[in-house]
Amino acid sequence: xRSHLRILMASVLxxxxxxxxxxxxxxxxxxxxxxxxxxxxxxxxRFVKDTTDASSPKFxxxxxRIATFDNDGTLWxxxxxxxxxxxxxxxxEALAPQHPEWKTKQPFEAVLADDLEALGAAGEKGMVELVxxxxxxxxxxxxxxxVTDWFAKARHPRFHRPYTELAYRPMLELLEYLRANGxxxxxxxxxxxxxxxxxxxxxxxxxxxxxxxxTIKTKYEVRNGVPVLMRLPEIGFIDxxxxxxxxxxxxxxxxxIAAFGNSDxxxxxxxxxxAGGGARLKMLVLHDDAEREYAYGPxxxxxxxxxxxxxxxxxxxxxxxxxVVISMRADWKQIFxx
Amino acid sequence: xRSHLRILMASVLxxxxxxxxxxxxxxxxxxxxxxxxxxxxxxxxRFVKDTTDASSPKFxxxxxRIATFDNDGTLWxxxxxxxxxxxxxxxxEALAPQHPEWKTKQPFEAVLADDLEALGAAGEKGMVELVxxxxxxxxxxxxxxxVTDWFAKARHPRFHRPYTELAYRPMLELLEYLRANGxxxxxxxxxxxxxxxxxxxxxxxxxxxxxxxxTIKTKYEVRNGVPVLMRLPEIGFIDxxxxxxxxxxxxxxxxxIAAFGNSDxxxxxxxxxxAGGGARLKMLVLHDDAEREYAYGPxxxxxxxxxxxxxxxxxxxxxxxxxVVISMRADWKQIFxx
Numbered sequence: 001x002r003s004h005l006r007i008l009m010a011s012v013l014x015x016x017x018x019x020x021x022x023x024x025x026x027x028x029x030x031x032x033x034x035x036x037x038x039x040x041x042x043x044x045x046r047f048v049k050d051t052t053d054a055s056s057p058k059f060x061x062x063x064x065r066i067a068t069f070d071n072d073g074t075l076w077x078x079x080x081x082x083x084x085x086x087x088x089x090x091x092x093e094a095l096a097p098q099h100p101e102w103k104t105k106q107p108f109e110a111v112l113a114d115d116l117e118a119l120g121a122a123g124e125k126g127m128v129e130l131v132x133x134x135x136x137x138x139x140x141x142x143x144x145x146x147v148t149d150w151f152a153k154a155r156h157p158r159f160h161r162p163y164t165e166l167a168y169r170p171m172l173e174l175l176e177y178l179r180a181n182g183x184x185x186x187x188x189x190x191x192x193x194x195x196x197x198x199x200x201x202x203x204x205x206x207x208x209x210x211x212x213x214x215t216i217k218t219k220y221e222v223r224n225g226v227p228v229l230m231r232l233p234e235i236g237f238i239d240x241x242x243x244x245x246x247x248x249x250x251x252x253x254x255x256x257i258a259a260f261g262n263s264d265x266x267x268x269x270x271x272x273x274x275a276g277g278g279a280r281l282k283m284l285v286l287h288d289d290a291e292r293e294y295a296y297g298p299x300x301x302x303x304x305x306x307x308x309x310x311x312x313x314x315x316x317x318x319x320x321x322x323x324v325v326i327s328m329r330a331d332w333k334q335i336f337x338x
Numbered sequence: 339x340r341s342h343l344r345i346l347m348a349s350v351l352x353x354x355x356x357x358x359x360x361x362x363x364x365x366x367x368x369x370x371x372x373x374x375x376x377x378x379x380x381x382x383x384r385f386v387k388d389t390t391d392a393s394s395p396k397f398x399x400x401x402x403r404i405a406t407f408d409n410d411g412t413l414w415x416x417x418x419x420x421x422x423x424x425x426x427x428x429x430x431e432a433l434a435p436q437h438p439e440w441k442t443k444q445p446f447e448a449v450l451a452d453d454l455e456a457l458g459a460a461g462e463k464g465m466v467e468l469v470x471x472x473x474x475x476x477x478x479x480x481x482x483x484x485v486t487d488w489f490a491k492a493r494h495p496r497f498h499r500p501y502t503e504l505a506y507r508p509m510l511e512l513l514e515y516l517r518a519n520g521x522x523x524x525x526x527x528x529x530x531x532x533x534x535x536x537x538x539x540x541x542x543x544x545x546x547x548x549x550x551x552x553t554i555k556t557k558y559e560v561r562n563g564v565p566v567l568m569r570l571p572e573i574g575f576i577d578x579x580x581x582x583x584x585x586x587x588x589x590x591x592x593x594x595i596a597a598f599g600n601s602d603x604x605x606x607x608x609x610x611x612x613a614g615g616g617a618r619l620k621m622l623v624l625h626d627d628a629e630r631e632y633a634y635g636p637x638x639x640x641x642x643x644x645x646x647x648x649x650x651x652x653x654x655x656x657x658x659x660x661x662v663v664i665s666m667r668a669d670w671k672q673i674f675x676x
Contacts, residue, residue: 066547140587184547193588207401207592208592211591215588220584226613227606227609227610229583229584242557243558245558245567246556246557246558246567249556250574251547251589252546252547253546253547254545268558268565271560271565275564
C-alpha cells in the first residue's frame with residue numbers, strides 16, 4: 001500500500017503545483033537539501049522556476065514537462081560493475097549445476113572460475129551470451145519473481161547494502177522536486193526494462209510505464225490454458241547511445257525538456273533533448289569522488305572504465321554546449337541515505 | 339491550450355476520485371448518456387463501482403487501473419478501409435509524379451488506377467510495400483507534419499466529415515468516465531504509433547505516451563548539425579493479435595484490468611487481460627448497424643470483411659468466457675457527435 005499512497009500523493013501534489021496554488025507550501029524546507037549551493041543546484045532551481053511560472057516566456061505546460069534519467073551511474077552506482085551484470089553472474093552460478101558443459105565453455109567458464117581477465121576478453125559477444133543464458137527461457141512473470149528475489153538478497157560488494165538502498169540521495173530529491181512541480185519522470189536506460197521495473201517504483205517513485213530500457217523479444221503463448229509471455233534468447237532493442245532518442249520517441253512519443261546522464265551512452269539523449277525549442281536542462285553526473293563512491297572518466301584525467309565511460313570528448317561537448325556537469329565530490333553533500 | 343487544460347482537469351478529477359471525495363459530484367448527469375440501458379452499460383458501471391470502492395474486495399489501487407483500447411473499429415470506424423490505409427493511398431497518389439515507374443509496378447499501379455481487385459490480390463506483401471513507400475524515408479518530425487496536414491484535409495468517403503470527428507461518442511464517454519474514476523487510458527492498436535499520436539490527444543484525450551502501436555524502425559542522425567530521427571523502410575514491431583500482449587508488456591509494463599476491442603486482432607489482448615487476478619472487464623464492439631455505421635462479422639451471420647474481422651470463433655470464445663459484446667445497434671443511442 002505504501003507505494004500506492006506515494007503515487008496518490010505525488011499525483012495530488014502534481015495537480016496542486018500545476019494549478020500554481022500549492023508550490024510555495026513545499027518551499028519551506030529545501031527540497032534539494034543534499035545539494036551543495038553551486039552552479040548545478042542553481043541550474044536546476046532556475047530551470048524549474050522558468051518552466052513552471054505561467055508568466056515566464058519559458059513556461060512549459062505540465063503535459064510537456066518530460067524529464068528522462070539514465071539509471072546506471074546516474075541514479076545509482078555502476079561500479080564495480082553494472083548491477084544487472086552482477087545479477088547475470090549470480091544467475092549463471094545458480095544455474096551452473098544444470099549446465100555441466102559450462103565448466104569448459106567460455107564465457108561461462110570465466111564466470112564460474114572468477115576469471116575477470118577471460119571475462120573481459122569475451123567482449124560484447126560474451127556479455128550477450130551471458131544475458132541470454134540468464135535472462136531468457138522463462139516467462140515474464142517468472143523472470144520478475146527471480147529479479148525481485150535477487151534484489152531482496154544481493155548486496156553491493158563495497159557498501160554491503162542492498163542495491164535498492166544505493167540510489168543517490170541528491171537524485172532522489174531531484175526526482176521528487178521535479179514531480180512536485182508537475183514533471184513526469186522517466187528512466188531511459190541501457191539496462192533491461194524487465195530487470196528495472198520490479199524495483200523502480202519502490203526505489204525512485206517511477207512506475208513501470210515510465211521505464212524505457214533495452215528489451216529481449218517475448219512471445220505470447222497459452223500454456224496449460226494460461227496465457228504467458230515467454231522471454232526469447234533474442235535481443236529486441238538496445239536502448240543506449242543513438243538508441244536512446246529512438247527509445248524515447250518510440251515509448252514516450254514526446255521530446256524531453258530535461259535529461260540526466262553520466263556517460264557516453266547518454267550523449268545522444270542529451271543532444272536530442274537540447275534540439276527542441278524553449279527551456280532545456282541537460283546534466284551529466286561526473287564520478288570524481290573515489291572516497292565516497294568512485295572516480296572514473298577518462299575525462300579530466302580520471303581513470304578509464306568499462307562501466308560508464310565519461311570521455312574527454314563528451315566533456316568537451318558538454319562545455320561547448322553549456323550542458324551542466326555535476327561533480328559528485330563538490331555538488332553532493334551526501335551520496336547515499338544514511 | 340485546450341488540450342492541456344483538459345489533461346490538467348483530468349488529473350485533478352482523477353485525484354479527487356481516487357481520494358473518494360469527488361466521485362458523487364459527477365454522477366448528477368449520466369456520464370454514459372449515449373449508452374442504452376442494458377447489459378453492456380451495466381457491466382461498465384458495475385466494474386467501475388467495484389474497482390474504485392475502497393471497501394470492495396474488488397478494489398484496485400489507482401496506479402493499477404490500466405484500461406487498453408484498440409483503435410480501428412473500437413474507437414472510430416475501420417470501414418470502408420482502415421484510416422491509415424486511406425492515408426497511405428493518398429500519399430501514393432501525391433508522390434506518384436516523383437515515381438513514374440509506379441505506373442507499371444504493382445501494387446502502385448493498382449492504387450493509381452483505383453483497381454481494388456488488383457490491390458486486394460497484392461495481399462499483405464503489397465500492403466507492406468505501400469506503407470514503406472508512404473511512411474518511410476523522412477524524419478519523424480516531417481512525418482508528423484504530413485500526418486497532421488492529412489487529418490486536417492481528408493474526409494471520410496461516406497460520412498463526409500474529418501476522420502477526427504468520427505470517434506464513437508459512446509466510447510468517448512467511456513474514456514472520460516474511466517479517467518474520471520482514476521483509470522489511465524491507453525490505445526493499443528495495430529495502427530502505426532506515429533500515425534496515431536498526432537491526433538489521439540485532441541480526439542480521445544489520450545496523450546502520446548499512452549499510445550501503443552505498430553512501429554517502423556528509426557535511426558538517429560545529425561543532419562546539418564541538427565539531430566533527427568529518420569524513418570527507415572523496415573518494420574519494427576507489429577502490434578496486432580499475439581503482438582498486443584507483447585506490446586502491452588513492453589510499453590506499459592503492467593497488465594490491464596480492462597480491455598476493449600472489436601476484432602480477431604484483439605483476442606489475445608482480452609485473453610491477457612482476463613488472465614490477471616481480481617476484477618476484469620473485457621468488451622468487444624460488434625458492428626451490426628449497417629444503417630448508422632457498418633455491419634460485418636462474419637460472426638452472427640454478418641457479412642465478412644477484410645477490415646476488422648469478428649469471427650464466429652471469437653464470438654464463441656466471448657460467450658464462453660463472459661466477455662461482453664457491445665451491439666452498436668442496440669447498445670448505442672448515438673454513434674457520432676451531431
